[in-house]
Amino acid sequence: MPLLDARDVHGGYGGMNILNGVDMAIEADEIGVIIGPNGAGKSTMLKAIFGLLHVSQGEVLLRGEPIQNLPTNKLVHKGMGFVPQEYNVFPSLTVKENLQMGAYLKPGNVKRMLAQVYEFFPPLLEKRHQPAGELSGGQRQMVAMGRALMAEPELLLLDEPTAGLSPLYMHEILERVKAINAAGVGVLMVEQNAKQALAIADKGFVLANGQNRFTDTGAALLADPEVAKSFLGG
Amino acid sequence: MNELVFFINNVVIAGSVTGSIYAIGAVGVTLIFSIMRFAHFAHGDMMTFGAFMVLLLTTLFPQAGAAIGVPTPLIMLPLAMVLTAALAVGLDRAFYKPLRAHGVKPIVFVIASLGVALMLQGLIRLFAGTGGQSLYVDDRKEIFRLALPIEGVRVPVVITEPQLYLFALTLVAVVGLHVFLSRSRLGKAMRAMSDNPDLAQASGINTHTIVAVTWMLAGGLAAIAGTLLSLDVTFKPDLSFFLLLPIFAAAIVGGVGHPYGAIAGGFVVGFAETLAVFNWNVLLRPFRDSLPEWLSLPGNLAFVGTEYKIVVPFFILVVILVWRPTGIFKGKVI
Numbered sequence: 001m002p003l004l005d006a007r008d009v010h011g012g013y014g015g016m017n018i019l020n021g022v023d024m025a026i027e028a029d030e031i032g033v034i035i036g037p038n039g040a041g042k043s044t045m046l047k048a049i050f051g052l053l054h055v056s057q058g059e060v061l062l063r064g065e066p067i068q069n070l071p072t073n074k075l076v077h078k079g080m081g082f083v084p085q086e087y088n089v090f091p092s093l094t095v096k097e098n099l100q101m102g103a104y105l106k107p108g109n110v111k112r113m114l115a116q117v118y119e120f121f122p123p124l125l126e127k128r129h130q131p132a133g134e135l136s137g138g139q140r141q142m143v144a145m146g147r148a149l150m151a152e153p154e155l156l157l158l159d160e161p162t163a164g165l166s167p168l169y170m171h172e173i174l175e176r177v178k179a180i181n182a183a184g185v186g187v188l189m190v191e192q193n194a195k196q197a198l199a200i201a202d203k204g205f206v207l208a209n210g211q212n213r214f215t216d217t218g219a220a221l222l223a224d225p226e227v228a229k230s231f232l233g234g
Numbered sequence: 235m236n237e238l239v240f241f242i243n244n245v246v247i248a249g250s251v252t253g254s255i256y257a258i259g260a261v262g263v264t265l266i267f268s269i270m271r272f273a274h275f276a277h278g279d280m281m282t283f284g285a286f287m288v289l290l291l292t293t294l295f296p297q298a299g300a301a302i303g304v305p306t307p308l309i310m311l312p313l314a315m316v317l318t319a320a321l322a323v324g325l326d327r328a329f330y331k332p333l334r335a336h337g338v339k340p341i342v343f344v345i346a347s348l349g350v351a352l353m354l355q356g357l358i359r360l361f362a363g364t365g366g367q368s369l370y371v372d373d374r375k376e377i378f379r380l381a382l383p384i385e386g387v388r389v390p391v392v393i394t395e396p397q398l399y400l401f402a403l404t405l406v407a408v409v410g411l412h413v414f415l416s417r418s419r420l421g422k423a424m425r426a427m428s429d430n431p432d433l434a435q436a437s438g439i440n441t442h443t444i445v446a447v448t449w450m451l452a453g454g455l456a457a458i459a460g461t462l463l464s465l466d467v468t469f470k471p472d473l474s475f476f477l478l479l480p481i482f483a484a485a486i487v488g489g490v491g492h493p494y495g496a497i498a499g500g501f502v503v504g505f506a507e508t509l510a511v512f513n514w515n516v517l518l519r520p521f522r523d524s525l526p527e528w529l530s531l532p533g534n535l536a537f538v539g540t541e542y543k544i545v546v547p548f549f550i551l552v553v554i555l556v557w558r559p560t561g562i563f564k565g566k567v568i
Contacts, residue, residue, distance in 0.1 A: 050436070052432075052436075071435075072435050072436050072438075073435055073438045073439065073440055076436070076437065077438060082436050084433065087432070087433060089430075089433070090425070090429040090430055090433065090434075092428075092429050093422065093425055093426055093429060097422050097425075097426075098426075100419075100422060101422065101423065101426045101434070101439065102437055104419070104437050104439050105438040107419060147437060151437075
């Protein structure tokens with residue numbers, strides 16, 4: 001049974017449909033990457049999976065259990081973590097407090113998971129008493145991912161984790177995503193840096209106009225001349 | 235020296251008393267703002283409600299305090315805090331929650347809270363009457379006169395029993411709040427929700443719980459502030475309502491949504507008020523003889539008359555909003 005199985009998802013804001021029937025499935029040990037042009041509905045799809053957007057048709061299954069339109073705190077309880085693209089830290093809370101908030105539903109985990117997150121993101125250990133709002137963009141992204149990991153999710157949803165980062169940090173963050181996946185967390189992420197992201201992807205989903213255009217392994221998509229021409233900038 | 239004691243009595247003590255009351259009131263206002271994002275105009279009347287509960291309970295059991303040797307109103311305060319917290323949660327359920335469900339603009343909440351304020355005040359008037367009543371139903375308000383052991387000082391430092399309790403309670407409330415917000419899981423979740431409600435929810439924080447906890451805290455703090463105020467003077471149904479302006483000024487001076495700022499703001503506004511109405515003539519009197527002939531001291535050297543005290547917080551409010559709209563501590567700009 002796939003970890004995440006979204007079937008024929010329709011949805012949008014205020015009666016305007018952005019998603020017109022998207023299918024997406026990943027296994028528990030996979031990294032899924034969503035790419036596509038602006039306005040294709042990439043982030044919208046992620047939000048629909050995480051209950052931030054009303055799914056008007058279709059269904060989203062987490063380990064076979066329908067989860068569409070559940071409140072987000074329930075989804076966290078069921079093993080999902082979500083890292084928004086922007087406003088993804090609590091700026092006035094310290095790094096450590098940010099991470100603690102991630103384990104809000106599992107207070108017993110805090111100590112163990114803090115150690116694990118500091119291991120994933122060593123810079124955070126050093127900055128743990130600093131307000132997250134004072135950190136650089138890359139470190140902030142680490143805090144945001146660390147916060148989501150604190151709840152020990154089975155599935156981590158990342159919305160453009162490398163947006164606005166320097167190439168050095170982009171590489172670093174994608175390496176971390178690989179490591180997190182290797183530790184047993186399924187990952188589904190939206191990425192603008194399509195080539196680099198597909199390179200670490202088990203599955204790639206190319207969206208356009210709120211529908212699937214191509215769905216294949218990351219390597220196959222990278223090798224596909226049509227995908228390269230239309231979506232990877234030649 | 236007598237003049238200095240006069241200054242201590244009329245500025246240091248009076249300012250601390252006013253400041254403490256403003257501070258505790260402003261913390262409640264700022265907490266509500268940080269979570270619900272609206273200015274709660276019924277806060278003054280929640281304070282009155284708390285004081286009224288203390289008055290009711292004290293009237294019912296006037297002897298309760300004598301057994302422990304503490305004034306009865308103070309014994310009744312914890313119970314009144316619980317009742318006011320319950321009222322605050324009830325008000326939210328009845329009036330603000332439906333508005334939240336409709337996703338209305340903040341100004342709608344503000345106007346609704348004004349309605350709640352008038353309604354609460356009317357209800358309290360209905361039961362308590364419009365006159366002033368002492369919370370010291372059966373006890374006597376002790377007044378301590380501390381004569382300073384310095385030669386030539388005839389004026390004693392005067393402090394009343396409720397004022398001593400007021401300082402102690404303010405300290406406890408401030409320290410308690412600090413520990414709650416910085417150490418407890420719920421307190422941190424409150425700060426998280428104030429920072430970013432969507433992310434708080436995405437972290438699994440139940441925002442409904444946080445809203446309820448915020449109302450409980452605000453209600454409890456309002457009961458403390460209202461009771462302290464009524465202990466210092468007397469209980470009146472509209473007393474706290476008239477404190478709304480200085481309390482909001484304090485919250486804004488400190489930086490809206492910033493609890494520590496609200497405390498600092500409370501004392502800033504409290505002291506500014508007392509300093510503005512203080513008759514500086516008294517302090518200058520010892521130098522009267524050394525002043526040049528053309529400069530004689532007028533009888534009253536206060537910045538503003540006592541009856542215009544209310545302009546002081548207004549003035550501070552305008553200055554802060556013009557020069558530093560985020561307040562002393564960086565709060566949220568309204």
